[in-house]
Amino acid sequence: MYLEVLFKDCNLDDLREVIELCNEIFGEETSIEYATQVFNDTKDDSNQIYINGIVDGKIVAHTKLTIIPTMYQPMSTYAIVNHFGVKKEYRRHHIATKMLDEVVRRCNEMSCNSIKLWSRNFRKDAHGLYHNYGFELSDAGFFQKDI
Numbered sequence: 001m002y003l004e005v006l007f008k009d010c011n012l013d014d015l016r017e018v019i020e021l022c023n024e025i026f027g028e029e030t031s032i033e034y035a036t037q038v039f040n041d042t043k044d045d046s047n048q049i050y051i052n053g054i055v056d057g058k059i060v061a062h063t064k065l066t067i068i069p070t071m072y073q074p075m076s077t078y079a080i081v082n083h084f085g086v087k088k089e090y091r092r093h094h095i096a097t098k099m100l101d102e103v104v105r106r107c108n109e110m111s112c113n114s115i116k117l118w119s120r121n122f123r124k125d126a127h128g129l130y131h132n133y134g135f136e137l138s139d140a141g142f143f144q145k146d147i
Contacts, residue, residue: 003055003093007102010050010062015039017059018052025085049106053086053099060090061099067110079107082118084126096126100133 010018019035022028042048047068053061063084069077081103086095107115117135 003090003095005061005095005098006054007051007099008054010039010052012036012039012043014052014059018050018062021059021062021087022083022085025087026083047110051099051102051106053095055090055095061086061095063099063103065103065106067107067112076113077111078114078116079103079110079112080116080118084117091125096129097133100129 015035016032019030019032023030039050047066049065049067051063051065052059064082066080066082067077068080084096084099084103086099103115115135116138117130
């Protein structure tokens with residue numbers, strides 16, 4: 001069964017529901033206070049896009065899209081997607097595929113030449129979706145140094 005899903009940009013009133021959803025999906029412990037501070041600091045940056053998927057007035061999906069324009073021709077402008085998730089009981093209704101369609105649409109509007117999707121290793125089911133959608137595991141590793 002396909003569910004009707006509406007995608008809209010996140011706003012301040014959505015934050016509590018979004019953070020609860022992301023904490024549930026990703027096993028995180030982000031506080032609403034921290035999320036509010038960062039959201040307020042970045043809300044006027046058109047390259048920082050938080051997208052909510054809404055079914056029957058409830059936020060059931062969410063992702064963060066970051067547009068990165070560069071001065072380097074091979075890279076040009078690209079996007080990074082993270083915190084891509086759908087509430088467990090709403091999975092298998094093609095909401096994630098529709099959200100990827102929305103991400104691609106917005107990336108095309110922003111003249112991106114590629115999309116990089118960051119996903120944690122434990123999200124194996126999500127990785128299957130990304131492969132089916134046409135994402136490929138790149139040859140570059142994701143290195144991190146905590147500071």
